Amino acid sequence: MEIKSNKRLLNHYSAWKYLVLIVSLIVMLFSALPTLYGEDAAVQVGAKAGLTLAPVALRDKLQAEGVTVKRIDQKDGETLIVLDEDNQQTLVKTLLSSMVTEPKELTLSLASAAPSWLQNLGFQPIKLGLDLRGGVQFLLDVDIEPVYQTQAEALVDSLRQFIREQKIRGASVHLDQDNQLNLTLPDNDARAAVRQMMKESYPNWQLSNLDGASLQIKLSQEEQIKLRNLTVQQNLQVMRSRIEELGITEALVQRQGDHRIRIELPGIQDPAAAKNVIGATASLAFFEVKESGSVNAMVLNDQSGKPIYVSRTPVLGGDHIIDARASLGEMGMAEVNINLDRVGGQKMSEFSRINIGKPMATSYSEYSRDEQGKAKQTQEIISVATIQSQLGDRFRITGAGTYQEAQQLALLLRAGSMTAPVTIVEERTIGPTLGAENIANGFAALGLGMGITLLFMALWYRRLGWVANIALISNMVILFGLLALIPGAVLTLPGIAGLVLTVGMAVDTNVLIFERIKDKLKEGRSFALAIDTGFDSAFSTIFDANFTTMITAVVLYSIGNGPIQGFALTLGLGLLTSMFTGIFASRALINLVYGRDASRHVRV
Amino acid sequence: MKNINLTGHLTLWRYGCSAISILLMIMSLTIIGVKGFNWGLDFTGGVVTEIQLDKKITSSELQPLLNAAYQQDVTVISASEPGRWVLRYADIISTDMNTADAEQSHVDIQQVLAPLHTEVQVLNSSIVGPQIGQELAEQGGVALLVAMLCILGYLSYRFEWRLASGALFALLHDVVFVLAFFALTQMEFNLTILAAVLAILGYSLNDSIIIADRIRELLIAKPKLSIQEINNQAIVATFSRTMVTSGTTLMTVGALWIMGGGPLEGFSIAMFIGILTGTFSSISVGTSLPEFLGLTPEHYKAQIISDAP
Numbered sequence: 001m002e003i004k005s006n007k008r009l010l011n012h013y014s015a016w017k018y019l020v021l022i023v024s025l026i027v028m029l030f031s032a033l034p035t036l037y038g039e040d041a042a043v044q045v046g047a048k049a050g051l052t053l054a055p056v057a058l059r060d061k062l063q064a065e066g067v068t069v070k071r072i073d074q075k076d077g078e079t080l081i082v083l084d085e086d087n088q089q090t091l092v093k094t095l096l097s098s099m100v101t102e103p104k105e106l107t108l109s110l111a112s113a114a115p116s117w118l119q120n121l122g123f124q125p126i127k128l129g130l131d132l133r134g135g136v137q138f139l140l141d142v143d144i145e146p147v148y149q150t151q152a153e154a155l156v157d158s159l160r161q162f163i164r165e166q167k168i169r170g171a172s173v174h175l176d177q178d179n180q181l182n183l184t185l186p187d188n189d190a191r192a193a194v195r196q197m198m199k200e201s202y203p204n205w206q207l208s209n210l211d212g213a214s215l216q217i218k219l220s221q222e223e224q225i226k227l228r229n230l231t232v233q234q235n236l237q238v239m240r241s242r243i244e245e246l247g248i249t250e251a252l253v254q255r256q257g258d259h260r261i262r263i264e265l266p267g268i269q270d271p272a273a274a275k276n277v278i279g280a281t282a283s284l285a286f287f288e289v290k291e292s293g294s295v296n297a298m299v300l301n302d303q304s305g306k307p308i309y310v311s312r313t314p315v316l317g318g319d320h321i322i323d324a325r326a327s328l329g330e331m332g333m334a335e336v337n338i339n340l341d342r343v344g345g346q347k348m349s350e351f352s353r354i355n356i357g358k359p360m361a362t363s364y365s366e367y368s369r370d371e372q373g374k375a376k377q378t379q380e381i382i383s384v385a386t387i388q389s390q391l392g393d394r395f396r397i398t399g400a401g402t403y404q405e406a407q408q409l410a411l412l413l414r415a416g417s418m419t420a421p422v423t424i425v426e427e428r429t430i431g432p433t434l435g436a437e438n439i440a441n442g443f444a445a446l447g448l449g450m451g452i453t454l455l456f457m458a459l460w461y462r463r464l465g466w467v468a469n470i471a472l473i474s475n476m477v478i479l480f481g482l483l484a485l486i487p488g489a490v491l492t493l494p495g496i497a498g499l500v501l502t503v504g505m506a507v508d509t510n511v512l513i514f515e516r517i518k519d520k521l522k523e524g525r526s527f528a529l530a531i532d533t534g535f536d537s538a539f540s541t542i543f544d545a546n547f548t549t550m551i552t553a554v555v556l557y558s559i560g561n562g563p564i565q566g567f568a569l570t571l572g573l574g575l576l577t578s579m580f581t582g583i584f585a586s587r588a589l590i591n592l593v594y595g596r597d598a599s600r601h602v603r604v
Numbered sequence: 605m606k607n608i609n610l611t612g613h614l615t616l617w618r619y620g621c622s623a624i625s626i627l628l629m630i631m632s633l634t635i636i637g638v639k640g641f642n643w644g645l646d647f648t649g650g651v652v653t654e655i656q657l658d659k660k661i662t663s664s665e666l667q668p669l670l671n672a673a674y675q676q677d678v679t680v681i682s683a684s685e686p687g688r689w690v691l692r693y694a695d696i697i698s699t700d701m702n703t704a705d706a707e708q709s710h711v712d713i714q715q716v717l718a719p720l721h722t723e724v725q726v727l728n729s730s731i732v733g734p735q736i737g738q739e740l741a742e743q744g745g746v747a748l749l750v751a752m753l754c755i756l757g758y759l760s761y762r763f764e765w766r767l768a769s770g771a772l773f774a775l776l777h778d779v780v781f782v783l784a785f786f787a788l789t790q791m792e793f794n795l796t797i798l799a800a801v802l803a804i805l806g807y808s809l810n811d812s813i814i815i816a817d818r819i820r821e822l823l824i825a826k827p828k829l830s831i832q833e834i835n836n837q838a839i840v841a842t843f844s845r846t847m848v849t850s851g852t853t854l855m856t857v858g859a860l861w862i863m864g865g866g867p868l869e870g871f872s873i874a875m876f877i878g879i880l881t882g883t884f885s886s887i888s889v890g891t892s893l894p895e896f897l898g899l900t901p902e903h904y905k906a907q908i909i910s911d912a913p
Contacts, residue, residue, distance in 0.1 A: 131867070139736065271729075425733035434654070434727045441865035448863055449856030456852060494796055497868050500860045501803065501875065504853035505810075508845075511852075512814070515845045541817045544762060548813065549806030551754045556802050559747040564799045571803065 011528055011595035013588050021588055025474055028481030034114035034125040035484055040070055041086040041267070043093050044249065046105030047077035053099060055079070061099070067092055082111045087432060089267060093247070108267050109249040126484045128266075129492035129566055130428070132442075134435035135266035136274050139426035142235050142259045144228045145179075146421060148219060151227070152179040155202060155217070157312055159183065162197055166190075181217040188213050232259055235422055239263060261422070271429050284321065285314035288351070289359040289384060300363055302381040310361050310381070315351045320344025326406035334406035335398040345393025352391040359384050362397050442496030449500045450476070457507055461514050463603070467586045467593075468510035475506050475574075475581040482573055492566030502574030508545070509582025513538045527597040531590055535583070542583065546575045614836045621888030629777050632784030639787040644794030645692065645730055647744070649737035652692045653713065656725040659687040665720060666691075673716040683866055688727070744798045751805055759809075763816055766899040771812035774890035778808040778881045782874050791870055800871045804878030807853070811846055811886035818842050819891065820904060827901035834901075835891045850883040 045051050055072040068084040097103035130137050163171045170186040185191050191213045204223040208216045243251045252264040287310035290297040297309040320340050329335040365379040458465040483489050517534030553572035645652045663680045670678040679692040717724050759768040786793050818838035861872035
């Protein structure tokens with residue numbers, strides 16, 4: 001060790017290392033800067049909104065209503081109105097909606113308050129979590145069970161049909177609680193026939209022989225997972241488009257775990273309004289109406305409670321609906337105009353062609369949760385209409401109630417349909433004042449902690465203290481820069497706590513090194529040599545100590561949820577950056593200043 | 605440290621502190637067993653609402669109105685500032701998707717408190733379904749377990765088992781102590797506190813590992829010394845580092861406690877206690893236990909031979 005260190009140049013870092021250090025520091029500084037400026041609340045007016053006012057006129061008009069406008073940018077027909085006060089965002093949106101033709105094109109957003117040259121470099125402020133910004137958060141649970149059930153029921157129907165067509169006598173199909181089918185068959189020939197049919201038409205089902213010539217049929221594991229993924233994906237899509245209707249650019253719709261969806265709506269203060277849009281799960285289906293008393297039919301009640309017999313499988317599910325709009329038709333009756341996709345149009349056209357003059361029922365299903373937390377479905381017939389002519393991919397249904405109810409239904413249908421019940425299992429609202437307060441408190445604590453630590457280090461390690469302090473400051477700069485750069489990184493209140501902790505712990509790296517240097521000086525080495533061996537002998541200890549904390553940070557990140565993940569993120573990143581600045585950056589500094597210091601009786 | 609009197613002193617002091625540590629741990633476990641935790645909303649499910657009212661209104665005015673409206677005993681806690689109240693009650697609304705129903709069953713806080721003739725401002729509210737609470741509790745338990753196992757694995761890889769067991773015992777001691785504090789004061793134990801406990805896992809080990817590193821170094825460098833002597837020397841050598849780091853961390857956590865406001869209060873308290881006991885236990889029980897288990901320089905001899913062929 002000693003011999004080796006004499007051979008190489010003592011305490012020397014090559015130029016490229018300094019270059020790496022300086023470049024990364026500058027980049028991180030630029031990346032961290034926009035956060036300092038923060039963000040302003042803004043309202044975005046899309047190009048199709050039909051805003052006719054010029055920016056100056058717009059400003060005057062808003063100012064007349066008591067709104068202070070910071071700036072108005074107009075580019076490519078889009079207008080961005082940046083506000084001085086965050087709490088006027090909703091007010092401005094309401095004011096604007098009367099000035100444009102398409103209020104849907106108005107969205108609440110945030111605009112970086114950093115100077116434009118910084119923004120042009122592509123640097124963005126750190127994304128703030130809901131606990132710092134205020135807003136509403138929902139956790140939705142997608143119940144997959146009904147999807148499996150629908151699949152199983154459809155199979156029961158086609159098996160029955162198959163049995164009938166093949167004239168197999170004495171066969172019966174039974175569907176049990178776990179959506180498993182038990183098929184009792186008279187002989188092995190019949191079983192072979194069913195197996196053949198299943199193999200050809202339903203390869204996703206698992207068959208196993210039971211006693212006698214019976215068969216047990218269930219969905220294979222892979223198919224269940226596939227169905228679940230598809231269902232959650234579909235619901236995610238539905239939620240996204242519904243959220244779009246709310247007009248919040250920063251909204252987050254994310255899958256969480258197997259069958260959960262997390263929705264974060266920053267800036268929203270009234271959860272009830274958001275709930276009305278994302279909350280209700282409605283789906284529409286069109287059924288063939290059967291004669292009352294029909295065997296192969298299911299019974300649904302209409303709004304007055306009258307039973308109506310309809311086919312078990314719908315002619316068309318709501319997932320084929322592309323667009324639905326409410327309007328007032330002839331005689332002032334509310335109606336919902338529906339557009340179908342191509343496949344849906346074909347199906348509808350085929351069905352209606354052979355059923356002209358016959359009634360078709362439209363069912364409206366809603367999923368809710370009862371007191372025991374179990375999902376329940378209420379399905380009712382909202383209209384039974386006689387098919388007047390062959391329907392295409394555009395048609396309308398009447399009887400959706402008042403115009404407002406028709407509008408509500410159209411909104412829900414427009415967002416598509418959901419085949420699985422979705423329930424809210426968690427809801428959190430953070431008021432905007434509390435969010436601002438959390439930021440102020442968190443950063444006050446960070447400032448105080450940082451100040452004390454800097455002061456302490458400067459006093460305790462007089463000669464080397466400034467090195468530790470520069471390392472600590474650059475550590476914070478890099479940490480903030482990284483938080484702004486890493487996609488998906490969100491700063492939460494526990495995240496700020498993590499930052500504060502990092503400040504306290506980051507100096508540990510330097511303390512360990514300095515103590516080692518002290519030891520080596522006591523042993524009578526020169527300052528330069530003590531620095532070299534001090535850094536070397538402290539490294540494994542630093543690594544060991546940080547590694548265990550890293551383990552907890554990783555565990556926390558992978559298992560925790562929103563705010564806790566924020567803590568794990570700043571904790572883990574803080575460890576990495578403190579190793580970088582504590583070992584690499586402070587060594588670079590010390591090498592420059594004390595690297596050639598051969599004096600022996602130095603006090604650190 | 606070369607003074608034999610001083611080392612004898614130190615050894616005695618160390619044993620004394622270890623005895624105290626073990627006593628404290630037994631006490632802590634008893635407290636946890638007897639009192640249990642005041643589980644937060646995150647784990648139990650339910651509703652928590654924070655409201656801002658006129659400063660003159662007292663909890664005795666609030667309580668009857670709320671109890672009547674929600675048809676249960678509503679917990680009313682005064683928050684960090686006067687006029688701020690945290691209300692906690694079991695979920696009466698089925699958090700259902702059916703908007704019409706939700707509207708009807710939602711008790712409007714504004715209406716409930718209307719008889720008080722004050723402006724009610726809802727600062728935040730959280731509704732957590734019972735199944736989520738249970739899941740989070742399970743996840744938290746798993747997180748704690750996984751972190752412990754990973755740390756155990758790393759420790760046994762890096763250190764001889766006797767030395768590792770010292771660090772591990774110190775770690776358990778710290779976690780148990782912090783948990784006991786929350787059981788004793790009945791402060792709310794929520795997800796943030798759990799995060800603090802996990803962070804304490806990491807930090808407590810920090811101190812222990814740094815001392816253990818020194819012990820290992822000394823065991824290899826000075827195999828002739830008695831184990832007591834080596835432990836004492838390791839503690840003395842790292843003492844100033846231990847004090848400085850614990851000091852700066854305590855100071856920053858203290859800053860968080862003072863300035864961080866209500867939501868971070870529990871977290872800072874947990875961390876504060878964790879760092880204090882972490883420092884204490886790593887010096888006392890963390891080094892004494894390997895001694896009792898018979899750690900000798902022999903245990904690191906074999907490694908030296910294999911390391912330097």
